[in-house]
Amino acid sequence: MSVNEPLPGTSDIWEPELSDWVLLENKAREIFSRYAYSELRTPIFERSEVFVRNLGSETDVVQKEMYSFNDRGGRNLTLRPEGTAGVMRAIANRGLNQGEEARVFYFGPMFRGERPAAGRRRQFHQVGVEAVGSDSPWMDAECIAMLTHFLRELGVSGSKVLINSRGLPEDREAVSHALKEYFRPKLPELCEDCQRRLENNVWRMLDCKNPACGQIALGAPKILDLLSETSQDFFKRTCDGLAELGVDYEVAPRMVRGLDYYIHTVFEVTHSGLGAQDALAGGGRYRITLPGDKRCHEGIGFAAGMERLLLARESLGLQSGAKPETDTYIVSLGEAAVAAGLRLAGELRQLGLGGRVKADLSARSMKAQMRSANREGAGIVLILGEDEIARAQVSCRNMRSGEQVLLPRVELHDWLKKQ
RNA sequence: GUGGCUGUAGCUCAGUUGGUUAGAGCGUCUGGUUGUGGCCCAGAAGGUCGCCGGUUCAAGUCCGGUCAGUCACCCCA
Incomplete structure (x- = not known):
């Protein structure tokens, strides 16, 4: 506990581990470039509202995990907790022509005020991509395929792709209603958290980790069945695209992701070598109104945790050896x-x-x-x-x-x- | 934020029911005759036992607090 130790949840990265990070960055550049994505670097801090408007003010990330501070001019700023918001801000600032597509990838440090655990840090690193300007389900399939391609190149075998759909915003009410109807009579058997969630966040009740709740959630109506025909069709075509591209996946009818901006496709890649935090990467499709732009844009993207990619590689015995210091x-x-x-x-x-x-x-x-x-x-x-x-x-x-x-x-x- | 486990040399750890100057292995440094590495041998350096307080004649060992690490929960990457 000396002043020389890095703050909790942060760390110094030395050789030889650093070579693994460089390998990761280079692979990301190499593979994503093949899909015609370009690298984008955005600032590490932004006005707080950039994240609030993008993630949703009710999300956990915004409610309790942001590192925010006031600068000398009295502006409220935040160390970025994720990459998408800054990328969207940058694209809005640059402008997007009608029909134009923006495909970018990025990597770098992200910050969340959480209690550190295996695979969870306060300063952690993500490598992510965003493709804005296409509303085709094929895009979703290609994006997921690109992620699995990247993992394969890194030697990360044994991961699992889970996908589900959240449908369109206009489908949400019907789903929430059906879920509440199902869970309400069973309330006494559920954990405290879920009792609270019934009103705040019914969707999350579907993937509660509590074993009793999990059992009950198994019998809940499936989101997919409750979605509109348009949404179901979008999901089906995404699955067709994945099959076309040879991606193995599993439909996870109870997977709900925490960020509010997702529509249609949500997906997650998990790996067994990670401990309790088993998500290697996650992402989905979103619809977003760029500030200063009346049009609505759709995009698809994902972020992978670099620490977790490295942990997965380590569990497979893939860390690189020490390099000689001198030739x-x-x-x-x-x-x-x-x-x-x-x-x-x-x-x-x-x-x-x-x-x-x-x-x-x-x-x-x-x-x-x-x-x-x-x-x-x-x-x-x-x-x-x-x-x-x-x-x-x-x-x-x-x-x-x-x-x-x-x-x-x-x-x-x-x-x-x-x- | 909540909880479990842990905290002794640069690293990995010993340290018996509290009892003299706190140990090992690895690593580091210097030697083993004049300018030659790895193996071997000898010697040396290196620790306020995380920190603060308490109990005791006596605390690395017991108690409390605190800080840090780690794992788990919430949630996520």
Whole structure:
């Protein structure tokens, strides 16, 4: 508990774990680009209303999880709790022509004031995509297919795609009504949370984790059956699209996602290697009115938790090993040689020879410098001592084979190229 | 926000029913004759036992509080 420790739910990311993060980012760029998505970077904080209007003021995220503060000008700002709102704001600001599609992906830190647990942090990272401007169910299918493609490329096997539909806003009343009718008589048998939910949030009663409630929820009317024909048709065509694209999925009739803006398709990808927080990614279709734009836009998107992707990979034994800190290590014996070593290191870096080059500046004993070279995984050690400097030579040692040659300085570049 | 478990060297952990100068392994540093790594050997450095308070002649060991970590709940990525 020193001031040097990062705040609860935040952490420093060092090598070698950092290489896994870079791998994730590069894979995201590579795969999403193939689907013609472009990277977008939006600010990490926004005016609070950007999130409130997008997520809905009644959602848990807005009610109790936002990191909000007033800046010096008295504006109420918030550290982004998710990526979609900022992306929508950016698209609105730039403008979207009639019929134009915006396909973007992003990744970066998100912030929620929650109690940390396995796979849940206060500063966590998401990689997400948004495709705005298409109201085709095929788009939903392709988006989900892209997500499974991404997971496959990362080596994350054993995940499960769950999909459901929330229908259109105009279907909601009928669904809520039917659910209330079903649950009301069973109220005494339900948990406290669900008793409260009956009026506030009936839909959530469907996926309560309490075993007793779960049993009762099994008998509840299915959302899908209660939706309008238009909504049912949209869902069916999304499923057809998934089949067309060869995506394995499961219909989860009781899955309800927490964010209010979703319409039609909602989906989630779960993985068994994650602990209690088993959602790897989640998303869905939304309808949104961009501020300053009278037209209504539809979009589909998802966000995947980067920490959770990494956890899933870890559970499959996929974390990458430690990289060597150094490729070429220059040992210098004596103060005069240190200057020569530094000069040689600079020369190699300018020429791009020797990979990661490190000159030992300590003037310690040779044994000590060799130990360091070995510990850092150096493949090549170049030795500069009094003899070498006097004769314009350099001792070149291959640490893997143990072979060592004494070369004239002018031959060093060629020797390095051959290693 | 609520609850369970945990908190001793850089890391992983020992530390018996409270009893002298708190230990191990790994890692680090320096040596094992003049300029050579990995193996081996020797030595060294490194800890206010998370913090505060209490009980006691005596607390790393017991009690309370607090902070932190971890897992779970709510919810989500």
